[in-house]
Amino acid sequence: xxFETLQAAWRSPANTxxxxxxxxxxxxxxxxxxxxxxxxxLLFAIPVTAMTIFSIIAAQAIASGRMDxxxxxxxxxxxxxxxxxxxxxxxxxxxxxNRKTAGGSPMRDTLEAMLAANxxxxxxxxxxxxxxxxxxxxxxxxxxxxxxxxxxxERDGWQMLFVFGVALVASVGWxxxxxxxxxxxxxxxxxxxxxxxxx
Numbered sequence: 001x002x003f004e005t006l007q008a009a010w011r012s013p014a015n016t017x018x019x020x021x022x023x024x025x026x027x028x029x030x031x032x033x034x035x036x037x038x039x040x041x042l043l044f045a046i047p048v049t050a051m052t053i054f055s056i057i058a059a060q061a062i063a064s065g066r067m068d069x070x071x072x073x074x075x076x077x078x079x080x081x082x083x084x085x086x087x088x089x090x091x092x093x094x095x096x097x098n099r100k101t102a103g104g105s106p107m108r109d110t111l112e113a114m115l116a117a118n119x120x121x122x123x124x125x126x127x128x129x130x131x132x133x134x135x136x137x138x139x140x141x142x143x144x145x146x147x148x149x150x151x152x153x154e155r156d157g158w159q160m161l162f163v164f165g166v167a168l169v170a171s172v173g174w175x176x177x178x179x180x181x182x183x184x185x186x187x188x189x190x191x192x193x194x195x196x197x198x199x
Contacts, residue, residue: 029110036117044089051082071149074142081138085131092123111194118187125179132172139164 058079061067069076096119143160146152152160 026106026110029114033110033113033117040093040117040120044086047082048086051079051086055079055083068149072142072145074138074140074145077138078135078142081131081135085127085135088127088131089124092127093120096120096123108194108197111190111197115187115190115194118183118190122179122183122187125175125183128171128175132168136168 058067058075062069067075096116140161143152143157143164146160147154147157
């Protein structure tokens, strides 16, 4: 069930569902919440898996002597910033998790769960924005260090910076667009529905 469908049904003049209809609506809302949570877990698991693989490769390179941490510390710092961001997202997710109140109505609990999911998603975007400048400094240093130790030419360095730059601009654009045109409007609609329900 899409959010707009829920909102239309909620505000409909015929919004006096019997027990069977209300049970169906609750079931649909719970399916939507479960699908969102699966999506959140998948979006978290994919980069964590990729970073785990990169970290293992880097550890093997350091252990075998193919990478000198004293001269190529920028790459290690860059990975550390990524792991710090994942930890921040995980902690924010745990702190903003919805906690049901005993004896609350199922509809209120569902709306509060949807608001909590929205808060988590917005917090993740804000974490991304805060970590971006912190990530960019070691990225530039790491590319320079690759050139200094002879692992990349000047042309290779500029190509790496270009690819990283395009990826970061695309990511910033996507996250910023979703924050302002999807998450914030959804937050306002959910808060309005919850306020109507409590009135």
